Amino acid sequence: MVKRIFWFCAGLATGLVVASKASGYVRSHTPRMAREFVLGPDQDNVALRTLGSLVEDFKKNFADKEAEMNNSYAEKFGNR
Incomplete structure (x- = not known):
């Protein structure tokens, strides 16, 4: 280990x-213009922006999946 x-x-x-x-x-x-086109104007925080975007995407997908599961549960067991 x-x-x-x-x-x-x-x-x-x-x-x-x-x-x-x-x-x-x-x-x-x-060249500066090529870097700004690819990385954006704030080149010092590319990793931080990328990580922030990944976290936002994860949270959005998590909330969407949770809503989907709640709706499925409500449809299956809500009308009893």
Whole structure:
């Protein structure tokens, strides 16, 4: 179990370093207009905006599924 945790942490750290270096390389070797088109004007918070969007999508889908299940339950057991 300790080996798995070690290798997971090592892989996570390696991934973070590679992603950071790749992001820096892209920022330094891409024209400003192209970066703004792809990443938006606020390029420093791309990861935070992406994570926020994922959380919003999850919450929306969770609420939709909950409403669907509640309606299904009401139709099945509500008319007794």
